[in-house]
Amino acid sequence: MTVLVTGxxxxxGSHTVRLLRERDYPVVVLDNLESGNRAATGDxxxxxxxxxxxxxxxxxxxxHNVNAVIHFAAYKAPGESMEQPxxxxxxxxxxxxxLLRAMQRSNVKHFxxxxxCSVYGTPQQLPVxxxxxxxxxxxxxESKLMVEQMLKWYDVCHQLRYVxxxxxxxxxxxxxxxxxxxxxxxxxxxxxxxxAALGKASVVKxxxxxxxxxxxxxxxxxxxxxxxxxxxxxxxxxxxxxEQSQIFNLGTGQGSTVxxxxxxxxxxxxxxLPVEYTGRRPGDPVAIYADNTKARELLGWQPQYSLExxxxxxxxxxxxxxxxxxx
Numbered sequence: 001m002t003v004l005v006t007g008x009x010x011x012x013g014s015h016t017v018r019l020l021r022e023r024d025y026p027v028v029v030l031d032n033l034e035s036g037n038r039a040a041t042g043d044x045x046x047x048x049x050x051x052x053x054x055x056x057x058x059x060x061x062x063x064h065n066v067n068a069v070i071h072f073a074a075y076k077a078p079g080e081s082m083e084q085p086x087x088x089x090x091x092x093x094x095x096x097x098x099l100l101r102a103m104q105r106s107n108v109k110h111f112x113x114x115x116x117c118s119v120y121g122t123p124q125q126l127p128v129x130x131x132x133x134x135x136x137x138x139x140x141x142e143s144k145l146m147v148e149q150m151l152k153w154y155d156v157c158h159q160l161r162y163v164x165x166x167x168x169x170x171x172x173x174x175x176x177x178x179x180x181x182x183x184x185x186x187x188x189x190x191x192x193x194x195x196a197a198l199g200k201a202s203v204v205k206x207x208x209x210x211x212x213x214x215x216x217x218x219x220x221x222x223x224x225x226x227x228x229x230x231x232x233x234x235x236x237x238x239x240x241x242x243e244q245s246q247i248f249n250l251g252t253g254q255g256s257t258v259x260x261x262x263x264x265x266x267x268x269x270x271x272x273l274p275v276e277y278t279g280r281r282p283g284d285p286v287a288i289y290a291d292n293t294k295a296r297e298l299l300g301w302q303p304q305y306s307l308e309x310x311x312x313x314x315x316x317x318x319x320x321x322x323x324x325x326x327x
Contacts, residue, residue, distance in 0.1 A: 009029060015225045057098075061108055081139035089146075100150065110162075113147060166247065168223050168289065169188070171189075172314050177313070180313075191314070194314055206262065231248070255288075
């Protein structure tokens with residue numbers, strides 16, 4: 001089985017590519033390098049191009065004998081999507097449809113989709129299970145749900161089997177510290193905290209200190225990027241064995257507060273990083289964390305990394321390569 005990884009030069013994609021290689025899967029990466037980095041792919045074959053280029057996709061499928069696709073290539077900033085919804089629908093939805101159409105024409109039948117817990121919006125009950133109501137609150141989240149809806153019909157009409165992985169807050173870096181998240185292209189909390197700890201930002205902002213949580217700051221479910229990579233490979237193996245489409249949540253099932261992230265980073269780095277406490281942001285839920293029972297039972301998947309290990313690996317990466325792949 002040769003696996004095409006779209007967006008494989010990006011954060012989660014590159015860690016998944018690395019783990020695929022460690023488990024002896026033949027891999028090829030397709031990435032336009034808009035936010036990904038060539039150095040993150042190592043010695044894996046890299047095709048620089050766009051997922052909306054059907055002629056290119058068909059050529060890649062044939063030349064590399066592709067049997068399955070793991071699809072990461074997407075824009076992923078909810079705030080930006082509120083300002084540029086057309087950009088998100090064009091890339092995340094329309095280009096993904098072209099990818100699926102090229103797969104169908106080339107008889108590539110297995111697809112693992114990088115979805116998001118943002119499809120749930122502000123949850124009405126916790127922990128969040130796959131049966132929770134879906135209520136996207138940004139064009140980004142809506143684009144993820146639209147692709148899931150398209151996949152349902154590709155399954156019915158073309159027997160394209162898929163696994164959609166709705167993951168929570170990806171964080172951390174490879175255990176050896178060689179690849180990680182580039183803070184120049186992310187708005188995620190942990191890289192921003194690291195940036196402040198290393199003096200590359202004047203302050204890290206904490207939005208909201210009056211939430212009904214144990215310390216007043218918002219609660220999120222942080223999942224190590226290598227645990228996510230493992231789940232993507234298990235999803236591929238599930239498709240090969242069962243030929244049945246599924247949707248899974250990927251999270252630890254444990255919520256951590258923003259203040260706990262700050263405190264853990266201070267302890268691990270030894271730096272009293274500067275923090276600015278400010279008001280809540282509109283639309284931010286008080287808490288969201290996963291019910292991962294289904295992934296545990298059907299994929300045999302279980303998170304291996306604790307919050308402490310997430311912060312340690314992120315600190316190792318960012319402190320060693322403070323300019324990211326620019327180093």
